[in-house]
Amino acid sequence: MNNIIEKLKSGKIEMRPKWHFALRSILLILLTILTLILILFLASFLLFHLKRSGIFFGPLPFVMFLLMIVFVALVEFLINRYAVAYRKPVVYSLLIVVALMVAMGLAINKVHFHEKIEKRNLPMIKRFYDAPKKDPIRRDIEINKRRRM
């Protein structure tokens, strides 16, 4: 063990500066916030899709739902680095994330956030918003309805 002290005294091993850890913490917080924003966007879009197409199952919502699960797992992984989260069972933080997701998803739809984005006709996400109208399951339902009429 004397080896270690000698190495430290010789200056061969240096401490990492405080800014290194501060930067890492900031990046971690930013990544957590960004992931939460993505989750909220996906949750609110799923609700928007449901309202628009009347169906929950389809290729796009399925992929978005899977993505949402991945992001929720990532958020859990990130917040469980903090004592306030890991000292309690995972199910508690998971319930908080899910409750936040549902409440904020509904609130975002209440203020017609997605309708406002859709009206802007942004080229990158236009196809994304057209998807509920072109959903193959919805199309089949519409065709069947027309046939019955």
Add this chain to the structure above:
Amino acid sequence: MEESSDQLTDEEIAKQVQQGQVEPFELLVKRYQEKLTRYGRKFLSNNQDIEEIIQEVFIKSYVNIKSFDLSRKFSSWIYRIAHNEFVNALRKRKRSPLYFFDLDVFLPHFVSKETPEKDIEKKEAKELINRFLKKIDSKYREVLVLYYFEDLSYKEISDILHIPISTVGVRIKRAKNIMKSYCEKYE
């Protein structure tokens, strides 16, 4: 000088090291070298391996000392580093299982509050642990060692292993039951 520095808490010494003094770190090495060696012996049998890992633990703790939050316990912080190093060493050597998903950590437990044990109960438990420790799953082994041999609280163990406090309690309780069943089986 020696006497006054001996009276300093780990956190006060860590503060001096954070301010750039190297000498006080020697005190931390002296205080934790034996404890960490004893902790390591519960996982690995090769003394040379243990010594190498502990050297690595001290180097990592020095390099990262500025990330240590002075309002928390230094012992939990250094044991956390040691835990990570020993787990990595075990994985390299034994290919021990990885617990990506563990229901113990996921669900709440209501029957696992920390209750003070009498000295005689602790002594009996220690004897059982010494006899059957190698037979026990690593997830139980670690909480037993930290609780009975290192005298850490549930909260401190939770901070070292990054698992819920109630999970620490439930693992200790289950581990004791497992050891009792071994005891009945082999006697």
